[in-house]
Amino acid sequence: MLTILRLNHRKKRDKRITTHCALVARAFGADKFVYTGDEDKAFEKGVKAVVGQWGGNFSVKYKKNAKKFLKEQNKKTIVNLTMYGLPIQNEINKIRKNKGLTIIIGGAKVPMDFYRLSHYNISITSQPHSEVMALGLFLDRYFAGRELVKRFKNAKIRIIPHSCGKLVKKGL
Amino acid sequence: MLTILRLNHRKKRDKRITTHCALVARAFGADKFVYTGDEDKAFEKGVKAVVGQWGGNFSVKYKKNAKKFLKEQNKKTIVNLTMYGLPIQNEINKIRKNKGLTIIIGGAKVPMDFYRLSHYNISITSQPHSEVMALGLFLDRYFAGRELVKRFKNAKIRIIPHSCGKLVKKGL
Numbered sequence: 001m002l003t004i005l006r007l008n009h010r011k012k013r014d015k016r017i018t019t020h021c022a023l024v025a026r027a028f029g030a031d032k033f034v035y036t037g038d039e040d041k042a043f044e045k046g047v048k049a050v051v052g053q054w055g056g057n058f059s060v061k062y063k064k065n066a067k068k069f070l071k072e073q074n075k076k077t078i079v080n081l082t083m084y085g086l087p088i089q090n091e092i093n094k095i096r097k098n099k100g101l102t103i104i105i106g107g108a109k110v111p112m113d114f115y116r117l118s119h120y121n122i123s124i125t126s127q128p129h130s131e132v133m134a135l136g137l138f139l140d141r142y143f144a145g146r147e148l149v150k151r152f153k154n155a156k157i158r159i160i161p162h163s164c165g166k167l168v169k170k171g172l
Numbered sequence: 173m174l175t176i177l178r179l180n181h182r183k184k185r186d187k188r189i190t191t192h193c194a195l196v197a198r199a200f201g202a203d204k205f206v207y208t209g210d211e212d213k214a215f216e217k218g219v220k221a222v223v224g225q226w227g228g229n230f231s232v233k234y235k236k237n238a239k240k241f242l243k244e245q246n247k248k249t250i251v252n253l254t255m256y257g258l259p260i261q262n263e264i265n266k267i268r269k270n271k272g273l274t275i276i277i278g279g280a281k282v283p284m285d286f287y288r289l290s291h292y293n294i295s296i297t298s299q300p301h302s303e304v305m306a307l308g309l310f311l312d313r314y315f316a317g318r319e320l321v322k323r324f325k326n327a328k329i330r331i332i333p334h335s336c337g338k339l340v341k342k343g344l
Binding site: 013016017020021023024026027028050054083084085086087088089112115116118120121123124125126127128129130132133136137140145147148149150152158159161162163164165166167168 | 185188189192193195196198199200222226255256257258259260261284287288290292293295296297298299300301302304305308309312317319320321322324330331333334335336337338339340
């Protein structure tokens, strides 16, 4: 089970970024998206609609207390994605040996407690960019690129790749 | 020269997503970020502030007319990132032979004209996710992971990777 924990979602400011994080999580092979901060039913509904159309078992859930949630994950390896952490390219082989992971993504100011609660603090470059990208690249390296050809079960819609057009199969 | 062309930026709705796209472009090795749609000085200022602090020569520029801009790029290979395109893993070796690239990223509805103006229409999975991620993963594959260790010249601030803390060098 691969779970993403998105810290401190702010309904107004973060809606699209958190949605992008969740869709990247799903497309790149995670199973579950847990978020804290503001509860946001519109965000959840949007993600669930994508799952309904495009398939798979990806789920999204609100939790009030991030630390409590992490402590309940006590058999799983916790990875905190932060620009201050150790480079992914040096650590991923070790991390990949763990089957269950909880991956933390936050905003600008994640309290040090989360660094200490994590087994790994991992950076995707040490430059400022995006939690959307950090999460996706982590999953890409974790799955060693295999996620790019992942098929989703129970899809109602599927794209047939094309060199110059839009080819969509519907009503599968 | 690696240029990103972000189509149809909407000042209110896209500010953070476009900012994430620009920061990913910079961190993952692109040189220039051109955008169309609403001109947005606050967005430009934010990106320029990051470049000023974290180094490198990344530039950001508004253009009114995307097609005109693309036609001026006539010696460069144009890549359109779209979930409908051919899978990156099958095409990247061919694309990598081109030194200059202009990479188009759009929103939901990119007109077919841009598909036809492009030499390659490329998908990063055929699932809905994020232009932030599509762009970053494209650059990652184009540079074959070397971008993860890129050093930025003239940086005033630099992070020293750490297993459990924040180590920052300032005033370089």
